[in-house]
Amino acid sequence: MSNVDHQLIIVGGGPAGLTAGLYASRAMLDVVLLEKGAAGGQVMLTDWIDNYPGFPEGISGFDLADKMETQAKRFDLEVKLAPVIKMDLIGPVKTLHLEDGSTLTCRALIITTGARPNQINIPGEVEFTGRGVSYCATCDAPFYRGKTVAVIGGGNTAVQEAVHLTKFADKVYVIHRRDALRATKIVQDKAFANDKIEFIWDTVPTEVVGDIFKGVTGLALKNVTSGATSNIDLDGVFVLIGIRPNMEMLPLDQLDNDQGFIHTNVEMHTSQPGVFAAGDIIYKNFRQVANAVGEGCVACLSAERYLENNE
Amino acid sequence: MSNVDHQLIIVGGGPAGLTAGLYASRAMLDVVLLEKGAAGGQVMLTDWIDNYPGFPEGISGFDLADKMETQAKRFDLEVKLAPVIKMDLIGPVKTLHLEDGSTLTCRALIITTGARPNQINIPGEVEFTGRGVSYCATCDAPFYRGKTVAVIGGGNTAVQEAVHLTKFADKVYVIHRRDALRATKIVQDKAFANDKIEFIWDTVPTEVVGDIFKGVTGLALKNVTSGATSNIDLDGVFVLIGIRPNMEMLPLDQLDNDQGFIHTNVEMHTSQPGVFAAGDIIYKNFRQVANAVGEGCVACLSAERYLENNE
Numbered sequence: 134m135s136n137v138d139h140q141l142i143i144v145g146g147g148p149a150g151l152t153a154g155l156y157a158s159r160a161m162l163d164v165v166l167l168e169k170g171a172a173g174g175q176v177m178l179t180d181w182i183d184n185y186p187g188f189p190e191g192i193s194g195f196d197l198a199d200k201m202e203t204q205a206k207r208f209d210l211e212v213k214l215a216p217v218i219k220m221d222l223i224g225p226v227k228t229l230h231l232e233d234g235s236t237l238t239c240r241a242l243i244i245t246t247g248a249r250p251n252q253i254n255i256p257g258e259v260e261f262t263g264r265g266v267s268y269c270a271t272c273d274a275p276f277y278r279g280k281t282v283a284v285i286g287g288g289n290t291a292v293q294e295a296v297h298l299t300k301f302a303d304k305v306y307v308i309h310r311r312d313a314l315r316a317t318k319i320v321q322d323k324a325f326a327n328d329k330i331e332f333i334w335d336t337v338p339t340e341v342v343g344d345i346f347k348g349v350t351g352l353a354l355k356n357v358t359s360g361a362t363s364n365i366d367l368d369g370v371f372v373l374i375g376i377r378p379n380m381e382m383l384p385l386d387q388l389d390n391d392q393g394f395i396h397t398n399v400e401m402h403t404s405q406p407g408v409f410a411a412g413d414i415i416y417k418n419f420r421q422v423a424n425a426v427g428e429g430c431v432a433c434l435s436a437e438r439y440l441e442n443n444e
Numbered sequence: 445m446s447n448v449d450h451q452l453i454i455v456g457g458g459p460a461g462l463t464a465g466l467y468a469s470r471a472m473l474d475v476v477l478l479e480k481g482a483a484g485g486q487v488m489l490t491d492w493i494d495n496y497p498g499f500p501e502g503i504s505g506f507d508l509a510d511k512m513e514t515q516a517k518r519f520d521l522e523v524k525l526a527p528v529i530k531m532d533l534i535g536p537v538k539t540l541h542l543e544d545g546s547t548l549t550c551r552a553l554i555i556t557t558g559a560r561p562n563q564i565n566i567p568g569e570v571e572f573t574g575r576g577v578s579y580c581a582t583c584d585a586p587f588y589r590g591k592t593v594a595v596i597g598g599g600n601t602a603v604q605e606a607v608h609l610t611k612f613a614d615k616v617y618v619i620h621r622r623d624a625l626r627a628t629k630i631v632q633d634k635a636f637a638n639d640k641i642e643f644i645w646d647t648v649p650t651e652v653v654g655d656i657f658k659g660v661t662g663l664a665l666k667n668v669t670s671g672a673t674s675n676i677d678l679d680g681v682f683v684l685i686g687i688r689p690n691m692e693m694l695p696l697d698q699l700d701n702d703q704g705f706i707h708t709n710v711e712m713h714t715s716q717p718g719v720f721a722a723g724d725i726i727y728k729n730f731r732q733v734a735n736a737v738g739e740g741c742v743a744c745l746s747a748e749r750y751l752e753n754n755e
Contacts, residue, residue, distance in 0.1 A: 148497065151497065152497045152734060155495060155497060156495060159494065159495060159586055160582075160585075160608070160611070161611045161612070183470065184466060184467060184470055184741075185498065186459065186462065186463045186466060186511075186512045186515060186737050186740075187496065187498055187499070187503075187508060187511050187512060187515070188498070188511065188515065189511050189514040189515040189518060190518075192498075197498060200497075200498050200499065200500050201497045201498060203500040204497060204498070204499065204500040207500060207501075208586070271471075271745070274471075275470055275519075293752070297471070300471070300472045301472070319753070323752075399710055399728070400729060400730075417710070418711060418745070418746075418749075419711075419741070419742055419745045419746075421741050421745075423463060423737050423738050423740070423741035424738035424739075424741050424742050425738070426497050426734050426737065426738060427734050427735035427736070427737060427738020427739060427741075428735075428738060429497075429734070430495075430730070430732050430734035430735050430738075431730055431735050434582070434729070434730045434732075435729075435730075438729075441604070441607075441634075442630070
């Protein structure tokens with residue numbers, strides 16, 4: 134093997150990256166995981182996770198990320214705080230340019246930089262995230278049995294999830310800035326036929342109202358045509374206005390992608406030989422901790438096989 | 445919806461099936477999971493699992509399966525002991541024929557029946573499984589640091605894993621019934637060049653020798669050409685002679701498959717609309733708890749979407 138800094142580099146320390154790191158360090162690969170902030174990723178912001186298998190009572194996002202990192206470090210995974218700002222992925226040696234001006238090279242790379250939900254950017258939103266403000270109905274809907282919630286958004290995901298929420302909540306408001314939905318007709322029809330759903334048209338939320346003890350208690354609203362303001366009482370707010378890939382450091386001209394979400398095959402190969410991806414950054418329909426972990430495992434085993442055949 | 449017994453049926457209670465069951469019951473689908481024996485699947489036979497993310501010190505296979513089942517049952521998943529002997533998957537209603545002569549119908553089906561490693565079928569093998577006899581080097585190799593182990597087999601997996609084992613073990617015997625390997629040349633060359641590997645040709649194991657306290661201590665061998673017998677001292681035996689899908693109840697003429705392993709796309713759809721599959725029964729390269737869980741999650745979310753669009 135010609136001189137590279139590491140056999141394998143993993144960029145991103147969420148569940149996918151930590152799983153790849155666990156597998157790689159346990160297999161005694163020369164590996165380093167680069168994280169731009171604290172390890173854990175998006176899951177760190179999740180108050181309580183009920184659907185990651187193995188924890189009968191659920192577990193906090195913070196604790197789960199912490200356990201995954203501790204486990205990987207038991208096998209001596211090196212985790213470095215080193216933001217990557219640029220990558221060159223063409224050819225057998227991959228080069229990462231770090232924020233401090235230095236570079237790191239490797240033979241195989243696993244990209245697990247994740248994604249983040251779009252925010253509405255109003256007062257109270259960040260403060261009450263995980264305390265009544267949620268960005269994932271599949272994850273959090275069951276916590277709202279018998280409650281009143283609002284969905285912000287008018288696309289397919291927002292409207293589908295509003296219908297899903299009616300299995301649990303007594304009342305679901307759909308708050309949309311226009312007077313018509315962007316969701317497809319079949320999805321719209323289901324929502325219109327559901328008497329637990331009430332649409333609030335031409336309206337934007339202006340503040341998440343809450344209480345330090347109780348979490349979210351309501352939303353302040355503004356009608357964008359009349360300018361009228363109002364308040365509604367709520368137990369939860371689902372912000373479902375899309376998700377953005379963490380792609381700022383990715384050379385998108387070197388990787389097949391869809392608006393920044395990286396295309397992979399079932400074994401987590403990207404279009405660039407030696408480059409693998411897993412977790413929320415990949416192009417897919419479902420973004421859960423459980424499948425991020427599975428993809429991280431497969432990405433590492435594929436990278437290991439690639440290294441065996443190319444060294 | 446016309447009358448079916450359940451919206452969704454899951455066949456098989458290993459990690460993939462229990463994860464699908466957790467997601468389905470938590471989403472309030474009308475679902476039942478059918479198991480032919482105790483839930484848990486192949487993982488129940490695994491002594492210690494170090495690489496399922498979330499358990500820093502590892503966890504026994506029994507405990508992990510138990511936790512997954514408890515978690516799914518917290519959301520009222522119904523688990524039935526009901527061996528399936530035949531299925532009819534064509535058309536919108538899927539029919540399962542049970543061992544007791546009854547039938548169950550559903551709109552969507554998730555197949556997670558798993559697979560089992562081929563055994564050598566010699567005395568001591570079953571007794572010492574999980575106590576020195578292993579069927580997965582990726583899973584168990586790190587437990588043999590500084591030890592002496594044998595690999596039984598001569599195919600690609602056996603020889604690749606023998607090379608992998610040399611990262612941990614001081615000595616790796618490869619015991620093969622012929623005088624040449626079936627593995628590809630590139631794989632063979634790596635093994636021949638590795639001075640920790642010693643080949644024992646034309647030889648079959650006749651007994652796993654062990655001790656109730658220490659587990660495996662060696663193998664009794666027989667040369668198939670000369671008939672000579674011998675013994676070697678070992679700390680572990682890796683039986684890597686292939687894996688068989690649990691396909692006896694599957695209508696393989698109704699599902700695209702490769703020798704019983706079911707073909708799926710990235711969203712776990714099989715070739716039959718409304719039928720999904722996950723875990724060791726699917727056609728894939730890597731069989732770990734972590735990816736079985738990810739696939740179980742995706743299979744359920746895909747089934748949920750299918751039901752929404754077809755009811």
